[in-house]
Amino acid sequence: MRAVPTLEHAAPRARLGALPPLAPLAAGALVAALDLLFPALCPVCRTPLGPGRRDPLCGPCWGGIARIEPPWCEACGLPLSAPRPVPVVAAPAPPAGGGAGDGGAPERVSFRAEGVPPSPSASVLCGACEARPPAYDWGRAAARYEGPLREALHALKFGGRRALARPLADLLVEQCGAALPADAVVVPVPLGRDRERARGFNQAALIAGRAAKRLGLGLERRWLARVRATSPQSELAAAERSANVRGAFRASPEVRGRHVLLVDDVMTTGATLAECARAVAAAGAARVGVLAVARVL
Numbered sequence: 001m002r003a004v005p006t007l008e009h010a011a012p013r014a015r016l017g018a019l020p021p022l023a024p025l026a027a028g029a030l031v032a033a034l035d036l037l038f039p040a041l042c043p044v045c046r047t048p049l050g051p052g053r054r055d056p057l058c059g060p061c062w063g064g065i066a067r068i069e070p071p072w073c074e075a076c077g078l079p080l081s082a083p084r085p086v087p088v089v090a091a092p093a094p095p096a097g098g099g100a101g102d103g104g105a106p107e108r109v110s111f112r113a114e115g116v117p118p119s120p121s122a123s124v125l126c127g128a129c130e131a132r133p134p135a136y137d138w139g140r141a142a143a144r145y146e147g148p149l150r151e152a153l154h155a156l157k158f159g160g161r162r163a164l165a166r167p168l169a170d171l172l173v174e175q176c177g178a179a180l181p182a183d184a185v186v187v188p189v190p191l192g193r194d195r196e197r198a199r200g201f202n203q204a205a206l207i208a209g210r211a212a213k214r215l216g217l218g219l220e221r222r223w224l225a226r227v228r229a230t231s232p233q234s235e236l237a238a239a240e241r242s243a244n245v246r247g248a249f250r251a252s253p254e255v256r257g258r259h260v261l262l263v264d265d266v267m268t269t270g271a272t273l274a275e276c277a278r279a280v281a282a283a284g285a286a287r288v289g290v291l292a293v294a295r296v297l
Helices: 013-017 024-037 059-063 127-131 147-159 162-176 193-199 203-215 238-245 271-282
Strands: 138-144 185-188 224-226 249-251 259-267 287-295
Touching: 059 147, 138 147, 138 162, 147 162, 147 203, 147 259, 147 287, 162 203, 162 287, 185 203, 203 259, 224 271, 238 271, 249 271, 259 271, 271 287
Parallel strands: 138 287, 185 259, 259 287
Antiparallel strands: 224 249
């Protein structure tokens, strides 16, 4: 039997690599043509995407997110104009001195861009943080947990719409990323093993991954682990949430001396993020910050 001859006119690899990339104008035209033939629908309101879209969110849903703006508490990020503040779960009152890494009172970190003068409210704390500092050095959330943002988070977590992690991470970066330290390391809040297996993903890890990439920061998914199963926090009253997650997390020794940014999707009482911060601080982190896409107010 004769060997099958090789193709004589195959295009060389060099030529394939030299093909020009699709121009932005052509790419935009292609998207418009596809939308005309197969209209993309917003997963929140089910209307076709249009001007101002932040795929896969439509423009009105993206613009309708209630972003958190200053003034806010310097320690926990609670907007000081919030009509119904949810108290942040705090660590036991520590002795004076020290930072998050040694169990003392956390240093106050001004969350602002370099060269920008502090606002008049830069040193203002909310009542809860004035009475008892939180377990982390600073915390921020991008927007209020309501309206289109609440529906988008539900669609991501319970509807499997993973593409929503992109605009949600963008929201976090655009609202909270201006003054993050260049040497910080992003660490997502871990899900329980069974819950992540059932869902197929950890929404905090998806959001943290895109946010870290946009910010140019390191991402370490394994620096924090959940070491025991817990009940879903959403099923518990506020007073039960802290006990539910107590001792549920363990941090890697790799956090020692680092500025760790814990990232989660929603902050309600702050019990989960506070317990994660305690674990990271106990492992020797120099500073611990917490970031959430949404906050219940």
